[in-house]
Amino acid sequence: MDQSTIVLLLLPILFIQLGLMIFALVDLIKNPNPNGPKWMWAVLIVVVNIIGPILYLVIGRRNY
Amino acid sequence: MNQFGVLFRKEWRENLRNYKIFWIPIVFILFGILEPVTNYFLPQLLDSLGNLPEGAVIELPVPQPEEILQAVLGQYQLIGMAILILAYMGSIAGERKSGTATLLYVRPLSFRDYFLSKWLMAGITGVMSVWLGLLAAYYYIFLLFEQVEIISFLQFAGTYSVWILLVITIVLAASAAMPNAGMAAAVSLALVFFMQIADSLLGAYWTFSPMKIPAYAAQWLYGKPDMSDYWWTLALAIAFILALLFFGIWMAKRKASTAKV
Amino acid sequence: MTILEVRNLTKRYGEQVAVKDLSFALEEGTATALIGPNGAGKTTTLSMLAGLLRATSGSINWHRESGVGFLPQHPHFFPWMTALEFMEMAAKLSGVHSKNALSQSKKTLEFVGLGSVQNKKTGTFSGGMKQRLGLAQAIVHEPKLLLLDEPVSALDPTGRREIMDLLKSLQPHTTVLYSTHILNDAEQMTDQLLFMQHGKLVEHGSLGEVKERYAEPRIRIRFQTARQAAAFAGQVSWPADLDGSAVELAIEEEGDTAMKKVLAKLADTSEGVIGVEQKTATLEEIFIKVAGGK
Structure with missing residues (x-):
């Protein structure tokens, strides 16, 4: 398998991870009442890959 | 009066606006892709990381495509189940606690439709997420390794879907029975994980239990499970689901008075 | 005609008695103010009448098919729903025919003065707007009986006056029972006073009767x-x-x-x-x- 195909295969992973992170961050910024301090969630979302955004979405978000 | 339609529309809107219907499938897809990709790059990764003496060659057995698909299932059994449980733990308990339930309960509400509308929405999200994730895994395995026979795959994913519905039913029934979302999650996680451990430790004494569904699902990849055990297991799982549905509806009604006024 | 009759209504929480032997009746088309200090059992009484709480003993007699509307003291809405979406759902769940639910919802939102924000999410609403929406969801199905728990106490004087005027305009088609600790409001709109303390009815009668008794x-x-x-x-x-x-x-x-x-x-x-x-x-x-x- 040539290099460019492999890069193409890896791109979705990168997109999803970045996408989740950016989506969670934007949502956090707009969130008027997250479950816990905002800065903590921001750090978690950026530092802990995949799991950080997921944790924010299931625990930190609360409906708004 | 069609309360189910009205309530399902509310659940649909809610899952759309809190983005659950988007991000849960995406996370399942991500884990579906990661497994074959890591397997593919593992030899190169070890090669570049390890300070191996000159001339040493690592001989890693190339994993069978079925094994990778089974490993994806392993990921779902841990992270996937936890995500589904945490995402839906507050479905009923949370509404009662926040007080939003009061303005529903004060009406001539059908608790059956109330519970089932939530169950269907969570079920759709869960089953769709697992199928999309497994299909993504299937496609990547096909590109990087070999194709898994499609019939085997469909039997595998179809069987596993029953397990997903069981987990969704457990978390919703727990959410109806428990005073808050946290306790609903704790009870569901305990049921889903500890009972699986119990089944794997003591399960040699019996051949059918709902906890064996993931194992039987995986057996389709290599051949087929013992059909008598398989059908008994599925029948038992569906009986569990039905019993939990009745229990959840009953609890939703019984605990309605605990909603914050 | 009596629309609701309560006899010996009692609610216990373990040892604690929240409401004790409460008896009263509501005449159709009248407004009744339920007054009393905090902790007197007003909210518990209204919750039992609304069907949210089960009474420990006693009876509540009324024609359920004529419909009831309930406004809790602090109504909570799904923050991601718009006012109109919520109203439409509330109307349908209350039995309004789906053909009429939307128009009825719009009409009611206009009535309480929320017509211009009907497509805004309720999460962005102020306390006063939530109170108005709370009133709207309670009357969207045109119930014969309206139960309101402190409908105006969270509002400023202007808002209070406006809501009281809205409530007055619902009469005499609607029988209203509302709790309040703002006595000035109670004096504005009441045919009957129920005075609760420590879970018991300690005084009742028309405003004139009660005043005469204490004059x-x-x-x-x-x-x-x-x-x-x-x-x-x-x-x-x-x-x-x-x-x-x-x-x-x-x-x-x-x-x-x-x-x-x-x-x-x-x-x-x-x-x-x-x-x-x-x-x-x-x-x-x-x-x-x-x-x-x-």
Whole structure:
């Protein structure tokens, strides 16, 4: 398998991870009442890959 | 009066606006892709990381495509189940606690439709997420390794879907029975994980239990499970689901008075 | 016609009695104010009437098919829903035909003054807007009986007046039972008063009846100066209390007789008089008396 195909295969992973992170961050910024301090969630979302955004979405978000 | 339609529309809107219907499938897809990709790059990764003496060659057995698909299932059994449980733990308990339930309960509400509308929405999200994730895994395995026979795959994913519905039913029934979302999650996680451990430790004494569904699902990849055990297991799982549905509806009604006024 | 009758309604939480042997009836088309100090059991009573709580004992008789609307003290809405979406759902769940649910919802939102924000998410609503939406969801299905828990206490004076006016305009088609601790509001709109304390009904009747029961036959005469007031107080044979430049006379007589006697007396010695009035007890004074006395 040539290099460019492999890069193409890896791109979705990168997109999803970045996408989740950016989506969670934007949502956090707009969130008027997250479950816990905002800065903590921001750090978690950026530092802990995949799991950080997921944790924010299931625990930190609360409906708004 | 069609309360189910009205309530399902509310659940649909809610899952759309809190983005659950988007991000849960995406996370399942991500884990579906990661497994074959890591397997593919593992030899190169070890090669570049390890300070191996000159001339040493690592001989890693190339994993069978079925094994990778089974490993994806392993990921779902841990992270996937936890995500589904945490995402839906507050479905009923949370509404009662926040007080939003009061303005529903004060009406001539059908608790059956109330519970089932939530169950269907969570079920759709869960089953769709697992199928999309497994299909993504299937496609990547096909590109990087070999194709898994499609019939085997469909039997595998179809069987596993029953397990997903069981987990969704457990978390919703727990959410109806428990005073808050946290306790609903704790009870569901305990049921889903500890009972699986119990089944794997003591399960040699019996051949059918709902906890064996993931194992039987995986057996389709290599051949087929013992059909008598398989059908008994599925029948038992569906009986569990039905019993939990009745229990959840009953609890939703019984605990309605605990909603914050 | 009696629309709702409550007999010996009791609610216990373990040892604690929240509501004890409550009995009363609501006549169709009337407004009833449920008053009492905090913790008197008003919210518990309304929750039982609304069907949210099960009574420990006692009975509630009414025609459920005629519909009930309920506004909790702090209504909570799904923050991600728009006002109109919520109203439409509420209407349908209350049995409004799906053909009419949308138009009925719009009409009701207009009625409570939320027409212009009907497509805004309720998460962005202020307290006053939520209270209005709370009222709207309670009346969208045109219930015969409306139960309101402190409908105006969270609002500023202007908002209170507006909501009270809305409630008044619902009569006489709707029977209203509302709790409040703002007695001024209770005085504005009430055919019947229910006074609760420690879970029990301690006083009830029409506003006039209750006032009469607690009325003290006192006549207040205001003078220009305190000296003139004191001089007058010294001259009369009735029990007199000095209050700055005013004198209050307590005369036990039927009807107008006391006032006539006072006016006759004043005709002789009316130096510095600037006002004479028959005192009536305000609801607030009655409240303090009832709450303190029993």
